[in-house]
Amino acid sequence: MQTVKMVISGAVNAGKTEFIKTISEIEVVSTERPATDDTRLIKKETTVAMDFGRIAIGDDLVLHLFGTPGQKRFDFMWEILSEGMLGLVILVDSTRPETFRETNRIIDFFMSYRETPYVVAANKQDRPNAWSPEELRLALRLPSHIKVLPCMATDRESVKNVLLELLDVIMQRSED
Amino acid sequence: MPLVGNIRDFGLSDFLYLVDRGYKTGCLHLSRADEMASLYFDKGKLITATRKDDNVPVTELLVRKGKLTPVQAAQATQVHQSQNGVTLSQVLLNLELIGRDELQRVLQQHIEEAVYALFSWNEGEFRFEQGQRPDPTAPIMPTPLAVEHLIMEGVRRIDEWGRIRDRIPSTDMVVKFIEQPVERTKGINLAADEWRVFARINGKDTLAEIARKTGMSEFEVCRIVYGFLTAGLVDVIRKPAPVPMLATGRPLAEAPRVKKSLVTRIINRIRGM
Numbered sequence: 001m002q003t004v005k006m007v008i009s010g011a012v013n014a015g016k017t018e019f020i021k022t023i024s025e026i027e028v029v030s031t032e033r034p035a036t037d038d039t040r041l042i043k044k045e046t047t048v049a050m051d052f053g054r055i056a057i058g059d060d061l062v063l064h065l066f067g068t069p070g071q072k073r074f075d076f077m078w079e080i081l082s083e084g085m086l087g088l089v090i091l092v093d094s095t096r097p098e099t100f101r102e103t104n105r106i107i108d109f110f111m112s113y114r115e116t117p118y119v120v121a122a123n124k125q126d127r128p129n130a131w132s133p134e135e136l137r138l139a140l141r142l143p144s145h146i147k148v149l150p151c152m153a154t155d156r157e158s159v160k161n162v163l164l165e166l167l168d169v170i171m172q173r174s175e176d
Numbered sequence: 177m178p179l180v181g182n183i184r185d186f187g188l189s190d191f192l193y194l195v196d197r198g199y200k201t202g203c204l205h206l207s208r209a210d211e212m213a214s215l216y217f218d219k220g221k222l223i224t225a226t227r228k229d230d231n232v233p234v235t236e237l238l239v240r241k242g243k244l245t246p247v248q249a250a251q252a253t254q255v256h257q258s259q260n261g262v263t264l265s266q267v268l269l270n271l272e273l274i275g276r277d278e279l280q281r282v283l284q285q286h287i288e289e290a291v292y293a294l295f296s297w298n299e300g301e302f303r304f305e306q307g308q309r310p311d312p313t314a315p316i317m318p319t320p321l322a323v324e325h326l327i328m329e330g331v332r333r334i335d336e337w338g339r340i341r342d343r344i345p346s347t348d349m350v351v352k353f354i355e356q357p358v359e360r361t362k363g364i365n366l367a368a369d370e371w372r373v374f375a376r377i378n379g380k381d382t383l384a385e386i387a388r389k390t391g392m393s394e395f396e397v398c399r400i401v402y403g404f405l406t407a408g409l410v411d412v413i414r415k416p417a418p419v420p421m422l423a424t425g426r427p428l429a430e431a432p433r434v435k436k437s438l439v440t441r442i443i444n445r446i447r448g449m
């Protein structure tokens with residue numbers, strides 16, 4: 001049995017747990033705890049450690065989805081999670097510009113190890129005050145070759161689309 | 177829908193960059209305590225700026241600065257009221273009550289001062305209303321201002337590390353030009369020290385090395401590079417690490433080179449979900 005891994009990252013409250021829940025075939029293994037730090041000002045429950053979801057591709061192949069914990073003091077988990085990953089989804093809460101700098105730090109963190117295929121998902125596009133993907137690209141100063149996709153982590157088709165766009169980037173780097 | 181936030185988290189210069197590159201038309205409203213300012217943009221360029229406590233027609237501003245007599249101001253206002261779809265600034269030019277260069281100079285100075293004062297705000301709510309236009313009597317400049325120019329000047333006023341560190345976390349980072357910096361520099365006037373740094377950017381030297389070579393302080397170099405960065409002229413990148421290591425001391429495995437057939441299988445599976 002071969003397993004491949006994708007990582008879903010982003011600032012606290014970006015929608016990582018929601019994203020994985022929407023697409024995973026198994027009940028998401030999540031470690032939600034009452035939030036501490038500044039996080040509790042935004043939400044009651046936050047992911048500590050990680051989220052884990054799974055999609056069986058066939059009898060011999062399975063895709064694992066890992067969500068990174070949002071709170072800063074769990075940063076050490078990230079590099080463990082990022083080992084050997086196929087690709088990365090960076091989720092952004094498009095309604096909260098106060099998280100954009102943190103998002104850049106997260107991207108920098110992953111890219112400082114190596115060039116991992118990634119896409120940015122402009123999440124919560126259903127919310128009225130969401131910044132559009134193009135506005136997010138400028139706000140985060142993402143180079144033009146990086147895809148910034150509209151996303152609603154609560155919507156299955158939308159999550160599928162983000163993963164398919166990421167797979168398209170991975171495909172371009174794959175070998176025959 | 178308006179873009180909203182706080183300039184504590186998303187700075188004024190970041191916003192100006194977004195307006196410029198996004199080619200945006202509309203109004204950026206800024207407020208804190210009892211202060212309020214509004215910057216109006218047309219296709220990414222600044223056309224006017226007003227403050228709540230100084231929101232006067234262009235004629236009154238010019239009378240105050242001794243560039244227009246009250247009689248001329250009244251004449252222009254009257255003509256303006258009988259015309260549709262023109263700005264009061266344009267009427268002044270049509271009536272030849274003031275020359276174009278003179279009007280530009282006076283208004284630009286007034287507007288720049290208003291904008292530069294905003295760079296000292298460490299916090300304040302912002303709201304960008306797309307498509308919103310200024311009142312036609314507002315002090316609208318004949319020639320809109322490129323925002324890179326404002327960004328550079330705004331950054332010259334930054335005197336603390338905090339904001340700079342957000343974008344330049346270490347002086348070990350390398351500075352390089354983005355695609356067409358020459359094109360972008362047109363709207364900008366660089367000061368002598370800025371040119372010294374600008375001329376040293378080669379995509380190889382770190383900020384610390386540039387400081388050493390120019391004999392300037394690291395803070396000074398970072399502040400200047402921060403300005404270039406914010407104006408979208410350069411990028412700062414990490415020096416490529418020789419062998420990536422995990423904090424655990426183990427070298428990180430290379431990104432797995434996957435087979436196309438495997439990726440195709442995953443794609444088909446997700447499509448079918």
Ligand SMILES: Nc1nc2c(ncn2[C@@H]2O[C@H](COP(=O)(O)OP(=O)(O)OP(=O)(O)O)[C@@H](O)[C@H]2O)c(=O)[nH]1
Nearest residue numbers: 012013014015016017018046047070124152153154
């Ligand atoms: N309207 C809307 N709400 C969303 C969307 N995605 C996530 N949410 C909500 O946003 C909140 C945060 O989502 P989570 O999935 O817990 O975010 P997270 O990134 O896992 O957060 P941490 O684990 O604390 O870092 C929840 O209330 C979600 O229901 C979306 O697309 N639209």
Ligand SMILES: [Mg+2]
Nearest residue numbers: 016017046047
């Ligand atoms: Mg979570």
